[in-house]
Amino acid sequence: MALRRPGLRRAAGPLLFAAVPLGFLAVFFLWPVAAIVRLGVVEGGLAAVWSEAGTWGLVGFTLGQAAAATVVAVLAGLPVAFLLARVRLPGAALVRAAVLVPFVLPTVVVGLAFRSLMPDGGVLAIVLANAFFNVAVVARTVGGLWAHLDRRAEDAARALGATRLRAFTSVTLPALTPAIGSAAAVVFLFCATSFGVVLLLGGARYRTLETEIYLRTVELLDLSGAAALSLLQFLAVVAVLVAGAIARRRREGAQELRGRAEVARRPERGEWVAVALAYGVLAALAVPVVALVVRSFSGGFAGYAALNTTGYRGSLQVTGVEAAVNSLRAATDATLLAMVLGVLASVALVLLGRSGLRPGFVEGVDTALMLPLGVSAVTVGFGYLITLDALPGDLRTSPVLVPLAQALVVTPLVVRTLLPVLRSVDDRLRQAAAALGAGPWRVWREVDIPLAGRSLVASAAFGYVVALGEFGATSFLARPDAATLPVVIGRLVARPGELNNQMAYAACTLLMLVTVVVAIAVERLRVPGVGEF
Amino acid sequence: MLGVEGLSVHYGSVTAVSDVDLMVADGEVLALLGPSGCGKSTLLRAVAGLQECSGAVRWDGADLAKVPVHRRGFGLVFQDGQLFPHRDVAGNIAFGLRMAGVGKAARVARVAELLELVGLAGYASRRVGELSGGERQRVALARALAPRPRLLLLDEPLSALDRALREHLAVDLARVLRLSGTTALVVTHDHDEAFTLADRVALMRGGVIRQVGAPGEVWGRPVDAETARFLGCGRVLDAGELAAFGGVPWAGQVGLRESALRVAADGPVAGEVTAAVHRRDHVRLVVATVGLGQVDAVAGIAEAPRVGDSVSLRLDESGVVPVG
Numbered sequence: 001m002a003l004r005r006p007g008l009r010r011a012a013g014p015l016l017f018a019a020v021p022l023g024f025l026a027v028f029f030l031w032p033v034a035a036i037v038r039l040g041v042v043e044g045g046l047a048a049v050w051s052e053a054g055t056w057g058l059v060g061f062t063l064g065q066a067a068a069a070t071v072v073a074v075l076a077g078l079p080v081a082f083l084l085a086r087v088r089l090p091g092a093a094l095v096r097a098a099v100l101v102p103f104v105l106p107t108v109v110v111g112l113a114f115r116s117l118m119p120d121g122g123v124l125a126i127v128l129a130n131a132f133f134n135v136a137v138v139a140r141t142v143g144g145l146w147a148h149l150d151r152r153a154e155d156a157a158r159a160l161g162a163t164r165l166r167a168f169t170s171v172t173l174p175a176l177t178p179a180i181g182s183a184a185a186v187v188f189l190f191c192a193t194s195f196g197v198v199l200l201l202g203g204a205r206y207r208t209l210e211t212e213i214y215l216r217t218v219e220l221l222d223l224s225g226a227a228a229l230s231l232l233q234f235l236a237v238v239a240v241l242v243a244g245a246i247a248r249r250r251r252e253g254a255q256e257l258r259g260r261a262e263v264a265r266r267p268e269r270g271e272w273v274a275v276a277l278a279y280g281v282l283a284a285l286a287v288p289v290v291a292l293v294v295r296s297f298s299g300g301f302a303g304y305a306a307l308n309t310t311g312y313r314g315s316l317q318v319t320g321v322e323a324a325v326n327s328l329r330a331a332t333d334a335t336l337l338a339m340v341l342g343v344l345a346s347v348a349l350v351l352l353g354r355s356g357l358r359p360g361f362v363e364g365v366d367t368a369l370m371l372p373l374g375v376s377a378v379t380v381g382f383g384y385l386i387t388l389d390a391l392p393g394d395l396r397t398s399p400v401l402v403p404l405a406q407a408l409v410v411t412p413l414v415v416r417t418l419l420p421v422l423r424s425v426d427d428r429l430r431q432a433a434a435a436l437g438a439g440p441w442r443v444w445r446e447v448d449i450p451l452a453g454r455s456l457v458a459s460a461a462f463g464y465v466v467a468l469g470e471f472g473a474t475s476f477l478a479r480p481d482a483a484t485l486p487v488v489i490g491r492l493v494a495r496p497g498e499l500n501n502q503m504a505y506a507a508c509t510l511l512m513l514v515t516v517v518v519a520i521a522v523e524r525l526r527v528p529g530v531g532e533f
Numbered sequence: 534m535l536g537v538e539g540l541s542v543h544y545g546s547v548t549a550v551s552d553v554d555l556m557v558a559d560g561e562v563l564a565l566l567g568p569s570g571c572g573k574s575t576l577l578r579a580v581a582g583l584q585e586c587s588g589a590v591r592w593d594g595a596d597l598a599k600v601p602v603h604r605r606g607f608g609l610v611f612q613d614g615q616l617f618p619h620r621d622v623a624g625n626i627a628f629g630l631r632m633a634g635v636g637k638a639a640r641v642a643r644v645a646e647l648l649e650l651v652g653l654a655g656y657a658s659r660r661v662g663e664l665s666g667g668e669r670q671r672v673a674l675a676r677a678l679a680p681r682p683r684l685l686l687l688d689e690p691l692s693a694l695d696r697a698l699r700e701h702l703a704v705d706l707a708r709v710l711r712l713s714g715t716t717a718l719v720v721t722h723d724h725d726e727a728f729t730l731a732d733r734v735a736l737m738r739g740g741v742i743r744q745v746g747a748p749g750e751v752w753g754r755p756v757d758a759e760t761a762r763f764l765g766c767g768r769v770l771d772a773g774e775l776a777a778f779g780g781v782p783w784a785g786q787v788g789l790r791e792s793a794l795r796v797a798a799d800g801p802v803a804g805e806v807t808a809a810v811h812r813r814d815h816v817r818l819v820v821a822t823v824g825l826g827q828v829d830a831v832a833g834i835a836e837a838p839r840v841g842d843s844v845s846l847r848l849d850e851s852g853v854v855p856v857g
Contacts, residue, residue, distance in 0.1 A: 428615045431583055434602040435609035437632035437680060442603075446628070450619045 014351035018365060021345040021411065028408055029372050032383020033234065039386060040227035049228035059232065062208040065123065065198075066191035069130035073187050074180065076131065076281045077138025083278035084139055085146035087267050095282065097520045102285055103136035104462070104519045106469025107196025108486045109508045112493065113288035114201055116295035116505065121201040129197045132288060134187040135281065141183035142176055149175055164270045185243055192236065193376035195472040196486070200493065209233045210376050214475070217382055227386075230379045292512065296505035303502030307510075312497030316488055317480045320507055327484040330399075330474075331467035334406035338463050341407065342414025343456070345369050347444075349415070350422045369415055372408045377472030380405055384477060399482050405473035410463035417459035421452045458522045465518045469511065485511055534559055535580070535684055535716065540588035542575050549575040550586070551740040557684070562710050562717045564731035566724065568763060572740040573720045574688055580718065581607055581686050592683065603632070608677030612689040614669040616661040622648075622672050623657035629680035647675040650709055667698045674706065678713060685710070685717040691726055703729045724764060728752065736760055754855055761788035761856045767829040769856055777802050777824050778848035786856040789829070791817065793852030796832035800845035804828075806838050820844060 040046045049055050080099055084092075102110070114129040115121060149172065157167040195210045202211065209229050216226040267275050296303055307320030318326070349369075352362045372380065384401060425448060433443045449456075471486040478487050485507055492504040537555040541548065550572040557563045565573040578584035582602040590597045597605060608629075616625050623644050630640045648654050651671040656664075664672065670690060677685055690706065691699045707730050710717055721727050727734050728748040736744040736751060744756040755761035758769040766788030775781045778801055796818070804822035816837040818830045830846055838844050 426615060428611050429617065431581075431602070432609055432611065432615045432676075433617070433628065434583075435581060435605075435607060435686075436629035436676070437603050437606075438628075439601075439603050442632065447617065 014348045014355060017344050017351065018348035021341040021348070021369060022365070024341055024408075024411075025368065025372070028384075028404055029375075029380065032380060032387045033230075033375065035387045036227045036230045036379065036383050037234075039224055040229075040231040043224040043227075046228040046231065049225050050232075055229070055232075058207060058209055058212055058229075061206065062192055062210070062233075063236075065126055065130065065208065066188050066194075068127045069134070069191040070184050070188045072127060072131035073134040073138050073191075074184055076284070077135045077142065077183070078180075079274050079278035080135060080139035080281050081141075081143035081146055082271075082274045084143035086151075086265070087271070087275060088265050089267075089275075098282055098285070099136045099139050100519050100522070101136075101289075101516055102132050103134070104465045104469070104515050104522075105133070106486050106508075106511055106515065107133075107194065107471050108200065108489045109292065109469070109512050109515075110288070111197040111200030112489065112504060112508050113292035114197070115493070116291045117288055118201075121203065121206070123206060125201045126198055126206060129201060129288075130191040130194050132285065133194075133197075134190055135285060137187050137190070138180075138183045141186070142179045145176060145179040146172075193233065193378075195376065195378050196490070199490070210378050210472070213376075213382060214378050217385075217476075223386065226382060230376075230382060233376060233379065289512070292505065293509050296502070296509040298505075299498070299502045302499065303504075303506030306499055306503040307506060309503075311492055311503055312495070312499040315492060315495040315497065315500055316483070318483055318488065320485070320488065320503060323483050323485045323488040323507075324510070326478075326482055327468055327486070330402045330406060330484055331464050333403035334410055334467040334470075335460055335464045337403060337407040338410035338414050338467075339456075339460055341411045342418060342459065342463075345411070345415050346418040346422055349419055353423070354427070366419075370412050372412055377405070377409055377470065377474075378476065380408060381473035381476030384473075399479070401477045402474055402482075402484065403467075405477055406467040406470045409470055409473065410467050413466060414459045414463050417455055417462060418452060421455045422448060425451055461518050461522045465515050465522075469515065534593055535718070536589075536591040536594070537576075537580065538589040538591065540576065540579055540586055540590065542572070542579055542584060542586045548740055550579065552588070553740075553742050555735060555742065555745075557716055557718055559716055560714050561733065562707075562715075562719065562731045564719045564721060564727035564734045565737055566721055566727040566734050567737035569722055571737045573722075573737045576737070577686050577688055577718060577720045580684075581605070581609055606680075606683045608680070608682030608685040610670075610673050610677045610685070610687045610690050613693050614673040616664075616669055616672055616676070618661060620661070621657070622653070622659045622661060622664070625661060625672055626676045626679050628676060633680050635680075643679055644675075647679055650678075650712065651675045652705065666694050667702055670694065670702065671705075674709065678709075678715065683716065685715045687717060687719040689721055690719065692721070692723070699723075699726070706730060724752075736763070738763070752854075755788060756857065758786060758788070758856055761786075761854065764788075765790060766854060766856075767791055770825075772855075774825065775848060775853075781848075781853075782850075783853065783855050788854045788856050790852040790854065791829050792831050793849055794820070794828055794830040794846045795849050796830060796836065796838060796844045797847040798845065800847035802846045804844060804846060806840050806842050806844055809838065809840055811837070818844075820846060822846070 040049075080095075084096060084099070105113075110129050110132060114125045114132070118125040153171050153175070154167045157171045158164070162170060192208070193210050194208070195214070198206065198208050199211045199214065202208070204215070207215065209232065213226045213229050213233070216222040216229070307324075310316040310319050316323075349362065349366055352365065353359075384405060388401070430443050430447055433447050434440075438446055469486055470484075471490065474484055475487050475490060478484055483491070489504045489507050489511075492500040492507075535555075535557040537553055540550060540553045540555075542550040553576060555563070565576060567573045575584060579586040580590055582590075582597065582600065582605050592605075617628065620628070623641075626644045626647055627640045630643060635643070644657060645654075648656055651674055653668060653671050653675070656668070656672075661669065661672065670693075674690070691702055694702060703726050709715075710730065717730075719727070719730050721730075731748060733745060734748050734751045735742050736756075738759065743760055744751055752764065755764055755766070761769050768789040769786055770789070772781055772783040772785060772787050775783075775787070792815075802822055802824065804820040806818050807821050807827070808819040810817045811834075814834065816832045816834060818832055818838070820828055820830050822828055828846075830844075832838060832844070
């Protein structure tokens, strides 16, 4: 009887939707990663690499610097989260945008900004740069929950005799723990797989798994060794993703959440300390940005003028302007592709959630779609190099490859921005529309799309910025005569010549300018209180 | 005419609605009354086509099993309105008309007509976020009525409102339903609301319809002790136990409303007040008596006794309902 399996019957359509992004994922993600696994395991690289003494030092440094950066990011992020969630002061919108800026800056920009502050690089520079990126993740994730926590629980604790600090540590902090936990997991992941920053600030001296994979592939041509390292990193990433998923599940539905308006107010007495700390963090975040801009003008406008050339003694095969055009073109293609995939995936996940299938299955599809977010871009780029020659037309030398890899990185961001908004639409709103005569397609057009439209545009803009700054996969895949701006910047600072440096700083400043403009636009389009970034 | 035959809804091993038969005649308003969790909202959702079920839902005899929600022509009003936040008041009310392909001029005219009907004339271009709870429900009602549904389904339409507003709006809603001649099924847990709105009341408990009838009928003769308790009888006992109050005209079980026993100087049954609560126009008491044990009783504000006082009680026959 058909009615006996309503879940399966209703899931057929959405599964068809999900098939497109999942298929893309299979060909352009799982296959390359599987090839790396095969290369690492079968060709014996694994045993050799794992028994090398240097490998474990590498693992130790990767995890150690990530842990240190995570601690710094969490400590710096908490006061900012408080500022965003609980404080109503003039200029709140500006603060929100300012916090988002570091997160969307291209890694090469951040790397170079810290290099202009600490010319010798080193461990401290790496840790601070990685933390700089991720303060926004902590502030946004924790602040998002904080803004919706019922303030009356704290009031109750205060009425029972707790000091302000005690009420925070015994009531608020435990309530925030799941958000802090999942933010820390994400930050740790980003820091452990951070590529551009470590490459620019650590060079050959301080290497993580990520930069080691790159160096082995590009400079030593040790493919099986690189594959073994990728495998090691992949395992660590999956472990952290699983831990994050568990923390997320605990957070959902666990608390009485309230609208934002009634919890934000002017700070009182002791709270000013937290506000001052938050503004201190914001000021600290501005330092590298300002240093970068100042540095770009160290030779007057020489660096900017040089953008029309191929650098000192022809260091590049393209001019800076050509690279910028390449960047814009690749990012546009990647964003369009990612929007199609991300929208299909989000719609499928919403429909699957409503179809009555086991929640575990839907969660599984969700997590699968998130995998590229966690797996290092370098691994993806490397995987493309060893697999995609099997596809017709040998994609390895094709300019299509860069947007494909970038789309893989951007799609999860689109899903994460869009999905919470679609899920937050009350199902009864759709039912009301249906009862008024709107068929299933019409309900999407009349209810879901208008309500999610702003976040759709926001996710496109956000994705565009990320694609524009993508460095890890692109540096593997972009041919020298079709290099993008971040790749060109990376190449310029690796070559001698002060002109090259000035040109790199100038290019970074321009890239940052574009990013900041788009980030502010994203902030203005965000649906308040919904979405994870 | 709506006909529900042998309708059941199962959630896994739990039976939410069990073998319900129900009829709603054209122009009639039927209230589904029951405590929360009794399955009344599930039944409503099944009629709307939002809930898979076994059994049949028919309109004028035709089975609707294959007819999806949006083709049933049934209007739906939720407890909390569920207005479209991205449309203004007029846009919400006109939604169903647009779906039906009604032209712009006709839509504008119909929207104005409905705003007038629900008492919100001039609200057409208001944003829904600016409306109060009562106004939202009025707009939700107008939105559901606009395409002239053949059946209107209302799920606890007034429950989210505060008491004074609820009583006021219930009268208004009854007027609108009569005026528009709408056939309607109202789900509610509030007796007053059910009796204000409905031509007939169906009492539901544990997924089963226990009693159907005109409000006076149901109110005046609950079908069993459990139903009597749900309808506000604090105590259900055998008529013989009331003999101490003199000759009683009932036999079998009777239910005592809270106003059945009154404090009176010449009352035949004596007792001691163990609790007293002031209400708007009377005082509610709990009295320990010798023959009947603890009973509820009422006293006038003026002669309100205190806890510990000795009082005598008499029986007010209008507060006694035969059960069964």
